[in-house]
Amino acid sequence: MIGRTMFNFPTTRLASANWRHPFYEMDILKKEMDRWSDLMNGRRAFGGRNSGVFPALNITEDKDNYYIRAELPGMKPEDIDIQLNGRTITISGELKTEQNEKNIKYHRKERDTGKFSRGVMLTGDINGENVNAKMLNGLLTVSVGKAEIAKSRKININ
DSSP states (O other): OOOBOTTOOBSSOOTTSSOOOTTHHHHHHHHHHHHHHHHHTTBOTTSOBOGGGOSOEEEEEOSSEEEEEEEOTTOOGGGEEEEEETTEEEEEEEEOOOGGGTTOOOSOOOSOOEEEEEEEEOSSOEEEEEEEEEEETTEEEEEEEEOGGGSOOOOOOO
């Protein structure tokens, strides 16, 4: 079977000639650069992510608030630190191993441990006095009120 590249040329040599398509080497270089870029941006070379993107976040908004939802399974609210600096919200903490894991041998370890910090900048002006956080079943929800100037409003036509 002959594979295809991003230029849609065959990736194998023709059986009758010792010829490769003109972009063969460029395609190999592109794949290698993509792999290195993934490694540098916190993605593992062969799928999956490392702790550089913990916790997973969803950021949404309605007319009055921004909402940041972070998955923090197994963490207690007192072990999480939330900081507001301008329009940037930073969530940090430490994932700890269980006390009985000192003298064990892992067969597979996919859950990361250690300190983490994740900051996000909100797109509009916020009301720093109207920030609330709650934790339910490992899901942290931070509600940040929008500043009056940032809220959309309907303009009536006279």
